[in-house]
Amino acid sequence: MQGMRVQDLLIPDDTSSENSAVEEGRPPKPDPTPSETKYFLIEFIHDTICPFCYIGMKNLFMAIEIYKSKHPDAVFEVVCTPFILAPNARNSYYYKDHYYSTERGLPRSRFELWDKLGENAGIEFSWKGRTGNSRNSHKLLRFALQKTPTRQMSTEFAVYKPGVDAPLYPPHSLRAPNLPVSVIQPRGPDLQMRLLDAITTKYHEHDNDLSDPQFLIEITKAVTGFPENEIRAVLDSSEWDHTINMLSSDVQNRISVRSQLSGPIVAVPTMVLNNRWVYGGFQNSDDIVSQFELLRQGINPRQEYTTSSLVLDGGIADTIAREAAMARGNVNSNSSGSGNHKSLTTQSGLNGNKETRHI
Known part of the structure; x- marks a missing residue:
């Protein structure tokens, strides 16, 4: 798999705080039946700098x-996992428009696609302002966890807690608050997602720089509500840098036919449902609801991951799908792995001189 570039994987085309677990009250976990x-x-694998990830999060x-x-009666817990697209990018070094068009080598049609998909998701993208390395934003998202x-x-x-006290603020909300909170919030998935919503909304729609420490x-x-000295210490910490790098590398290690998941992780954004089912790409909300309905009924949403809604034409993802299908005896060695399934494709002709990572 040598020579694979991250942007080929990750950008689809048209087609005083508690220690770790949430201490807030939760409703009792439902008793599921086999059916x-x-x-x-839901594990949401993403990069804060990625417009497709922002669209996927909103959807x-x-x-x-x-x-x-x-x-x-349905209960959702959503956590996010980092995958850094440009690990060597500098902080606040690029104008946003220049970064995507020149540093990442994307055509103007990509901006038009983002704008169109964003409008459908209630997003008004702005391509002004500066941008840079996303690692610090991921450090703080993890610090919320x-x-x-x-x-x-x-x-x-x-985590789940029996129904005791109601959560402090707001009850099970994944969306960022309109006003600053007045008390320290309990760590956990909900807080992490509220912070993700706040950072990415300010970045993608309001010209804030996600690599700017002060922002x-x-x-x-x-x-x-965390104290400023704690937040600053995280930003300055090399240990936190190493942790985020390792978590991002762990995602690369899951790009494998040997994965125990029912499908490969081949792009960001990717959702992993109930620690098993991989659902890749910036799916629209109706399609995501359909997957929830299948899971509720006890139906595997992806019987074979060659039926994934994100089957890439060429490159590592297509190879993974083909080799995995061959290993299961489903196709012959000449099969492309994409068949007639609904697919979204990646651009595989990005500028090879830009920042790359190899697997």
């Missing part, structure tokens, strides 16, 4: 709201 699932654990939030309006850095998978911090300090204080 019905009411609890949904996921919308899908959860739609689904819960139909099934009020745990106080000290570890390499534990994000899903290990998804990150202010937005993290407003959402979490």
